[in-house]
Amino acid sequence: MSLPPIATPTYGAGGNFTIACSTRIPATPTQCLDVVLDAPDYPKWNTFCRKCTIDVPSSTPSPPDAPSGDGYLTLGTKFTFDVHTGPAAVNDDGGAGRPTPLELSVLERIDATAEDGRRGWRVAWRMRPSLALPGFMLRAERIQEFVEAEDGNETDYACWETFYGVLAPVVRLAVGSKLTPAFDAWNSGLKARVEELRKGGK
Template sequence: MKYPETATDPAAVTSSLVSPIAVPTHGAGGTFSVLAKVHISAAPLAVLNAVRDTSTWKTWNTFCPSCTFGPAKQVSNAAANHQDLPLGKENWLEPGSACQITYSMVGDASKSSGQQGIEVTVLRPLTVEVDGKDGFTIAWISTGRKHWQLHSERIMEFVDDGEGGCSYACWETFGGLLATAVKSVVGGQLRDRFGDYAKDVKGFVERKGNGS
């Protein structure tokens, strides 16, 4: 794994500010990362699909309840030839998707804190070398600022646990001149909201799997 392991109950959500974790586009380095993890009683693809299908966000996503799509960029990506990762579905995130997401920093989807531009950089199967377990990963970069000012990339991994569920991990690594100020001013809120996101997607897919 690329991210730190913690000796906690896997069914419980953990969320913390940690040293920078490498990301696909910006590489190693940066100022800090936000990391959230939880076990979800659903297949990796089901959890990934919940994240990709932005039309469902308003029903479960208290951190980022809505997403508006702009013109997509053409991105060469392994998803293009994978049967479990269909492309061209309306309101679904895919490589090159350029969007504006509405976010709430107070844990209440009805209270918007603003909008953030994102661009999807990765969507592909994930082969985990530990025990040969498989899964999927998706990532996106933030847009709207110059790289030297502030940049970030968010990665989510959904790893098959071999028993019908998956390990979910999400981290976002921040860098640039303003990253230290971001950590100081809203680091605690980011930690809490990433924890909410993990809890929200877990609840959504597990309820859906139970038919509720």
């Protein structure tokens, strides 16, 4: 859904608009986070961002107990998403996506005191500026939170991305209506992949 701008860790308040989605996933926060950090696994579940390519690995170690492994994202990793929006986010048309360069900006535990005694994880990434698209023109940061449900066996998942800069209103007019179904596709794909892995899928 499209919402008024929500502040992000890097850029704070003052954005133009936010796209958000949420769901409950029958798995622990760490199991859910594992799927999001596993870059080589993206083609198996994500029709919005169909490929995640690591451009510059990070030397920053993952926090204790965070999922890690060969090809996993960690704090400071620079990577590129192959982004598809609109109907292609749901029905594969075989077309090329839009390369979107990003950097992992947050990977941290959510303290139990912050969520009514429930623990979890927070991960975020932001657009990498370039000569063709400097930050003052367009910048965005996506936050995902995985918080254990009351019974401790499920996860309340929330994801939102806020857009900033002089081009943000143009993005909203041009592709804003396509971003909501694309985020919904991300949401359902993540849930389905976590459930598949819990059943022993590969």
